[in-house]
Amino acid sequence: MTLETLSANLSFGGVQGVYRHKSAQTKTDMTFAVFVPPHDPGAKLPVIWYLSGLTCTHANVMEKGEYRRACAKLGLIFIAPDTSPRGNDVPDDDAYDFGQGAGFYVDALRHPWAAQYRMRSYIEDELPEIIAAHFPADRSRQAIMGHSMGGHGALTIGMRNPDRYKSISAFSPIVSPIQCPWGQKALTGYLGDDPAIWRQYDACALIKDGARTPALLVDQGTADNFLHDQLQPALLDAACRDAGIDLTLNMRDGYDHSYFFISTFMAEHLRWHAARL
């Protein structure tokens, strides 16, 4: 597998790189960003996976997330994948919340999406092998986090793989796509109508069905336009309480859905993960 380096910039003593490779899962070129902090030669470092939200690429958090200072200090590798396959040969939709930029971290089952919209397997299986082969990553120390649709991705991928990810955190996550318009549209479109299949892509349903995680942190702004219709953190709070999962849910007064919010609390999330890695 060839990894092409698109850019590499020294930042906070580490290297912020952007890389491209041919994906077996999506049958497209995929681009992702990795920050490797300063480290001793030969060291293996803990890894933070960051999954982005609707319309985002690898670049949004790389430019606006303000994670490098904390990652450099804490010695964390930070990985930011793209959110879907992309390209003229990839099926798309005019809406911002379906198709390219809106992969929803599922393996699609319906035509025309199924052949290339395989973001679950890309994030769970393919990209970890590439990271292991090309970066000084300690596979025994990994955490996963994300924002909005990527918060949904972090919650569901993290809960399905509790032995791999020691901790999960999210900013403004979609906690139950089954119960919100964004999720209902995406799950129907990519997966079809069988609700049994949907449950593996819904954090609250996964918890009800027995999934657990060692540690769970969520930050949610109270001025987020999507709070009540789409995100509904109370559903996750209730599911965690019923299941005995120790969720820390921080409602942040006056903060919205933007990276101005995420960047404010990014270092806090990274310190919380580092303490568990």
Added chain:
Amino acid sequence: MTLETLSANLSFGGVQGVYRHKSAQTKTDMTFAVFVPPHDPGAKLPVIWYLSGLTCTHANVMEKGEYRRACAKLGLIFIAPDTSPRGNDVPDDDAYDFGQGAGFYVDALRHPWAAQYRMRSYIEDELPEIIAAHFPADRSRQAIMGHSMGGHGALTIGMRNPDRYKSISAFSPIVSPIQCPWGQKALTGYLGDDPAIWRQYDACALIKDGARTPALLVDQGTADNFLHDQLQPALLDAACRDAGIDLTLNMRDGYDHSYFFISTFMAEHLRWHAARL
């Protein structure tokens, strides 16, 4: 004067706003960004002016500069103006380094630029009045900084107004436009061929002609593609040594011209300014 709020986002406990107004200097709408940190009611706060480089708007440093954490902690207002007038009715040039996005912080003298390319007077005279009228700014405590072309702007505006700006800092500044291709093109294009007029827009010439500043800090990456042809910090170093100006010039090994560099050292610059305000 009416100030239109285009956006206002809570971030690091303060407000990151973007504003638009009709400029008497440029005869266009001008957009700028201001971060106001958390503060006590009625307090007046010290101000950092940040001037951006070629091709930039107010948004580049707002998105990539990572200044809000330090400004919130230090209690600094951070102002990021645009770099030129813009619009279909504003003269432009196909080159990235002349015309819109490349105002070079001069008051142009030549047709067709002279009527609207008045970024010197906009930054020195017009925008400060708007800031004073709409934000809790302490005019007796101001500093100025910038990047590349904006470093040139900070150096020259700061040196021409040493009583107003207590300190000047720059990332990768153009220290002598008279002596580099970017500067020669811009000064000729906006001002004409008289080298006597150019000198007020050249930090090294201003120093030779007697300008001084209370405090001067420059950071420059050694892997910056523009270091040797355009930026030439050694010229500033020599001018300061001859004039007895206490310049701190940090050559940063391996860093380039990007915001990955700027963000790394932004907090250090802000602490340095805060100690002088």
